Amino acid sequence: MSNYGNFFASGWEHIVDINAYDHLLFVMTLCAAFTLKQWKQVLIIITAFTIGHSGTLILSSLDIIPTNPELIDLLIPFTIMLTAVANIVNYRKEGKFSSTQVKYAIALVFGLIHGLAFASNFKFMLFEDSILMPLFLFNLGIEVGQLFIVLLFMIALWFYTKVIKGEHMKWNIFISGAGFGIAATIFLNALNS
Numbered sequence: 001m002s003n004y005g006n007f008f009a010s011g012w013e014h015i016v017d018i019n020a021y022d023h024l025l026f027v028m029t030l031c032a033a034f035t036l037k038q039w040k041q042v043l044i045i046i047t048a049f050t051i052g053h054s055g056t057l058i059l060s061s062l063d064i065i066p067t068n069p070e071l072i073d074l075l076i077p078f079t080i081m082l083t084a085v086a087n088i089v090n091y092r093k094e095g096k097f098s099s100t101q102v103k104y105a106i107a108l109v110f111g112l113i114h115g116l117a118f119a120s121n122f123k124f125m126l127f128e129d130s131i132l133m134p135l136f137l138f139n140l141g142i143e144v145g146q147l148f149i150v151l152l153f154m155i156a157l158w159f160y161t162k163v164i165k166g167e168h169m170k171w172n173i174f175i176s177g178a179g180f181g182i183a184a185t186i187f188l189n190a191l192n193s
Contacts (some may be wrong), residue, residue, distance in 0.1 A: 007134045011141020012116060016148060022186060023114065026080050027149050029179030030107060032172045033087040036158055041100055046103045046150055050143045052111020053118055054135065059133050060119035072116045073190040079110040080183035084176040118142070 014020055015027075025044065034042045059065045085107070118138075160166040 004133060006100055006193050007137035008141040008144075011138040011143075012145045013141075015145030016144050022076050022080070022183075023117075024113055024149060025179055025182055026076070026083065026110070026114065027146055028153055029083045029087065029176060029183075031150055032084075032175035035168050036154065036161065039154065041103075042150060042154070043147070045104055045107045047143065048107040049111040049114070050139055050146065052108040052113075053115025053142070054111075054139045056112045056115025057119055057135055057139070058131070060116065061135065067116050067119050070190075072113070073193075075113045076117060077183035078154050080115055081180050081187065083110070084180035084183070085171055087176040102189060104120070110114065119139070151165035 015023055018024075027049075030045060030049070034045075056065070060067055083106075155167075157171060160170055160171055168174050
């Protein structure tokens with residue numbers, strides 16, 4: 001049973017580890033367009049992201065889809081850049097990507113892509129024929145880690161909007177812009193390596 005605990009811990013560490021900044025950056029960029037009143041939507045979108053990468057982990061663990069680290073290193077920052085652009089372009093207007101259901105679908109699809117980055121670590125950890133319990137615990141660790149990051153993010157948003165009296169639009173632009181800039185740097189580094 002203690003071996004199973006390692007799967008949860010690995011999922012948790014994969015998200016909250018500062019070296020996993022690409023996943024942290026995606027989660028924060030994904031949440032930037034949401035206000036404090038939309039906390040339920042934030043929880044749903046984060047869970048949609050988890051469901052997406054769970055699907056990829058299953059397919060990869062069963063060797064149904066291959067993983068290509070070079071392609072993944074390009075796709076992950078690209079998803080962050082797209083999310084940042086969508087946040088800014090669609091803020092307070094009804095654009096193609098502004099509906100909540102579309103945002104959930106995008107998080108699910110981007111979760112599939114991000115799951116490919118988890119896949120190689122997860123396959124290395126497998127020690128049994130059944131992947132169900134290890135997969136569940138690994139994803140539970142990731143989900144709890146993401147929710148922890150979201151909680152810290154929402155506390156920072158609360159402080160910014162309620163204590164400092166900052167505007168949410170400026171918050172969204174700053175977080176999304178920073179997310180885009182960092183992701184673009186990661187993308188260009190991956191492209192040139």
